[in-house]
Amino acid sequence: MFDKKHRYIVSFIIDNQPDNRTLEHDGDTLDPQQAEALLKTTFTELKDARLSDVQVQKRTKPDEDDNIPGHYQQP
Numbered sequence: 001m002f003d004k005k006h007r008y009i010v011s012f013i014i015d016n017q018p019d020n021r022t023l024e025h026d027g028d029t030l031d032p033q034q035a036e037a038l039l040k041t042t043f044t045e046l047k048d049a050r051l052s053d054v055q056v057q058k059r060t061k062p063d064e065d066d067n068i069p070g071h072y073q074q075p
């Protein structure tokens with residue numbers, strides 16, 4: 001049996017600016033505290049950063065891309 005990794009979009013505030021990153025995690029859920037710890041170990045530029053308003057959104061569709069927020073562009 002194989003472990004399926006789930007994809008999450010983690011949104012946060014850093015230096016008064018909104019930002020987000022995509023994480024893979026093998027758990028069915030990812031709480032904001034876990035997400036913050038994973039962000040700091042996965043992305044070296046965030047290692048010593050002070051993050052606030054950490055929010056986690058699980059990606060449920062396999063073909064879903066990471067365009068955040070979901071604004072639509074006119075052709």
